[in-house]
Amino acid sequence: MPLKTPAFAAAVVALLSLAAARTHETKVQAGPRDIAPPSFYRDVLPILQQHCQSCHRSGGIGPMPLVTYENARAYAQEIANFAGKRKMPPWFADPRYGHFSNDPSLTAAEIQKLAAWADASAPAGDPKDAPPPRKWIEGWNIPQPDAILKMAKPVALPAQGDVEYTYEIVPTGFAEDKWVQMSEVRPSSRENVHHAVVYIRPPDSKWLRRAPVGVPFTVSDMTDEDSRHGAHWTDSDILLVYAPGSSPDQWPPGMAKFVPAGSDLVFQMHYTTHRHAASDQTSIGIVFARQRPAQRVLTLQLTNDHFVIPPGADDYRVEARGTLPNDATLLSFFPHMHLRGKQFDYNIVGADGSVETLLRVNYDFYWQLSYRLEEPRLLKAGTMLQAVALYDNSRGNSHNPDPDASVRWGDQTYDEMMVGFFDVAVRADLDKWHYFIRPDAAAEKPASQSH
Numbered sequence: 001m002p003l004k005t006p007a008f009a010a011a012v013v014a015l016l017s018l019a020a021a022r023t024h025e026t027k028v029q030a031g032p033r034d035i036a037p038p039s040f041y042r043d044v045l046p047i048l049q050q051h052c053q054s055c056h057r058s059g060g061i062g063p064m065p066l067v068t069y070e071n072a073r074a075y076a077q078e079i080a081n082f083a084g085k086r087k088m089p090p091w092f093a094d095p096r097y098g099h100f101s102n103d104p105s106l107t108a109a110e111i112q113k114l115a116a117w118a119d120a121s122a123p124a125g126d127p128k129d130a131p132p133p134r135k136w137i138e139g140w141n142i143p144q145p146d147a148i149l150k151m152a153k154p155v156a157l158p159a160q161g162d163v164e165y166t167y168e169i170v171p172t173g174f175a176e177d178k179w180v181q182m183s184e185v186r187p188s189s190r191e192n193v194h195h196a197v198v199y200i201r202p203p204d205s206k207w208l209r210r211a212p213v214g215v216p217f218t219v220s221d222m223t224d225e226d227s228r229h230g231a232h233w234t235d236s237d238i239l240l241v242y243a244p245g246s247s248p249d250q251w252p253p254g255m256a257k258f259v260p261a262g263s264d265l266v267f268q269m270h271y272t273t274h275r276h277a278a279s280d281q282t283s284i285g286i287v288f289a290r291q292r293p294a295q296r297v298l299t300l301q302l303t304n305d306h307f308v309i310p311p312g313a314d315d316y317r318v319e320a321r322g323t324l325p326n327d328a329t330l331l332s333f334f335p336h337m338h339l340r341g342k343q344f345d346y347n348i349v350g351a352d353g354s355v356e357t358l359l360r361v362n363y364d365f366y367w368q369l370s371y372r373l374e375e376p377r378l379l380k381a382g383t384m385l386q387a388v389a390l391y392d393n394s395r396g397n398s399h400n401p402d403p404d405a406s407v408r409w410g411d412q413t414y415d416e417m418m419v420g421f422f423d424v425a426v427r428a429d430l431d432k433w434h435y436f437i438r439p440d441a442a443a444e445k446p447a448s449q450s451h
């Protein structure tokens, strides 16, 4: 989709922040070799608290807790390995491009400490050196929500196998327009929720109108081709995306997301199974802005749905580009592909053809994250943004469901998608339609794109 076409320029925000533990590269050098090795209580536990326990604690999405000495000692070597290879904590941005406020990565010094601790057979040290245990809130991580909207019916999940994307439509009952300052998605069965996207469906939207309200359904449940096709393909605004490790975040003062009166929320759930039957009934908590914000946050997207990835291709390139019709402050990115996704770049293309890379993601379908700019960036009207996706349809891609297939756009994970969501802040009185009206439309060259 070209950026200039409003139809898929979903407004409002899809932002999720990882534990907002942006690490600071301190200039700490490894000490002289003759000093004592790192100890669990003094050196390792603070790292685990800050970078790991958001997922590795009881009830978290990590496969094991990393809270006590006994927990960590049993995994000392794996901790050092996963940290050393930067497999943990999960983060997929190429460090050569951009700085992101939700980057949870360990510093080189922290990685070195974990390695030295494992090499020294994981000494405990003195419990008196331990930092106070980190308190994890079991309830909401945002202040008491003004509104809590929950799926009316739980979704029954099997013990094994893939679960098709599951939808549930939840009416807001909002009698007036609302501005959302904070929101948080809370699954009832966290281990089963791979990710969730909550869309705002305004009362005049035709999206999924033939679908039932208040009960879970999948695309396969739909009998008409229009609904099947349209299920994943909407111009509805996104309120929030939830993925493993995401934590709620507050919009900066003066920025908020907009929910028109009478909207429904559409929960799109991707579930995984875990060897026992389960059920999930996800809720979303919302805190409203206390006053009308100066800026409205919109989620826009760069999309190309006209591609055919040949069988076996291991580096197939698909791009989309478009020019911003009006000024906007760029806040964050959220790339979306399926199982053959390999790399996703966001670039600014200059008038002279120069390319500035804002973000490069080494893509992993199982970890779909948002990348939030440390410094929001004002982009002038006419700025050309480009998204470049690379796909690996070879046997070398261990996620590839069928290296012999020619792969096109489609809903299912064995089809592909190419969507570069990005969030911008614009004037509060601009809805997405007005944002896309070009003041000098006649004078401007049309946005080119790769269809």
Ligand code: HEC
Pocket: 047, 048, 051, 052, 053, 054, 055, 056, 061, 062, 063, 075, 078, 079, 082, 083, 088, 089, 090, 104, 106, 244, 245, 246
């Ligand atoms: C955002 C959530 C999250 C964070 C933060 C996180 N992990 Fe994980 N970790 C996971 C999940 C989920 C898995 C299992 C799936 C996988 O490996 O991708 C995992 C797997 C692991 C494994 C492999 C366990 C095994 O089965 O052998 C190790 C070791 C590990 N994490 C260590 C760490 C360490 C150390 C940190 C902090 C420096 C950390 N993780 C931070 C979610 C997280």
